[in-house]
Amino acid sequence: MLPPLLFDDRQAVALTVALQVAATTDGGVGQDAERALHTVRQVLPARLRHRVDALGVTAVQRPTSRPAAPVDGDVLLAVSAAAHAREVLRFDYDGGDRPARRAEPHHVVTWDGRWYLVAWDLDRADWRTFRLDRMRLRTPNGPRFAPRPLPGGEVARFVTGTFRGSGDAAGQWPCRGTVILDLPAATVARYTREGLVEEFGVDRCRLTLGSWSWPSLAAAVARYDADIHVVGPDELADAFARLARRFTRAARVRRTDG
Template structure:
């Protein structure tokens, strides 16, 4: 879409993306004069969009919220991004059916040109790994509301079900909710546990918020300053997101294979090419036996550089493999 209609769509997109826009900045983004921006703003007002203007050297424009705001408009990139996000929502285990209905609703109101582009973006999200249950949207809303309000969350924790039952609830906990994160198809809450006086992660599909929430709190600084890095370190058995890898067991090996052949399978290990037929790999795991097994699955000859615990783990793995083979 080009000309005035396309420029109006781009202007509306910019106003929706940011609270306040200086007039000169809008003119620069749209590659037009400030006078043209003023005319385009008047056109949006005629269409019913409540655009407020402020005067003076720092004057600019703002799109106010309103009960009678006309339907939102999407440019090509926004439409494709929205379609992709709604399709991936099912793979994250939250409101999959609602996401599908939302995508169908959005598709119906798009012009034919954009509908064709959206229909071309088809992805198949993988189901939640590890057998985890989908997250109840009400739980997600309650937890994220407590995060935003900085209110202590009182919650019950569901123990993993066994023998086909629904599981039992542990005694209620009091936590200061800080961040909600998605990892490997599951949703987690990073919180300061007031009953344990420490950082904890809680799976949202096993968390049952109680109402009302508790008092407001002052957020604590997350170790390292990056919640995603800190949670990733916790999953590796470390509390130092800036540490060397984070895994409690780390070893180094030389693989008899080019780096390009094993790179897709080393996860968060550090790979270094040595020559055309060899590479060096530094990797970690929860245990030495687990590390030896993960390296053995690469199915290439290797030399253990260290430490001695990794060599011992390979020897133990060899004995168990020999016993399993009936030797």
């Protein structure tokens, strides 16, 4: 029998809600989250078990013109591990009888609710993006490799340019910045259309967005309702400061009028 977990009430509620949300959303980890939720419930102390049993959360996803296909959790972990270890991946792509692809995995990212691998295609000698839900991995992995410099110098620029039909994202948005959010990448990705979301440690992510002005970009980031660390540029940090002063004045006027 598993020993009880040492959770306080808030941690138990947060974990239960997160697993319930994951179990009712697309993305390929729903069944795993449901099993994890069952396991966690078994090892909770009786007092907390009664409290979390009263929770019932269903995530309603906004409609899209092209629902994202689920991604196998094992594939996601295996591809991420290969990118971290700098090991060549071999995989079948989009089915069919074509030879296995060989690629140097560099980054696993999300775009418009889908998971992608940014990789150097060894057979085509060029950079490519591969949808993880279309990959069928072969084992074992290939040899280790030295990472190559990405076009544009960063993964956000490359991916943005790729999905907007150009090889370079420069000039697509007048203002473009990067922040670190204290939210999991999977959570932010569900509400991010044209931004680039990358995992950045436990329950944190790196978000790159573009907009028509620096204040509008700062406001777009603020809507995630999480602690924010501005990576750059300085114009984005200045825009947050301007918005903070503006919001403070608005709150002061509201208290005076009330």
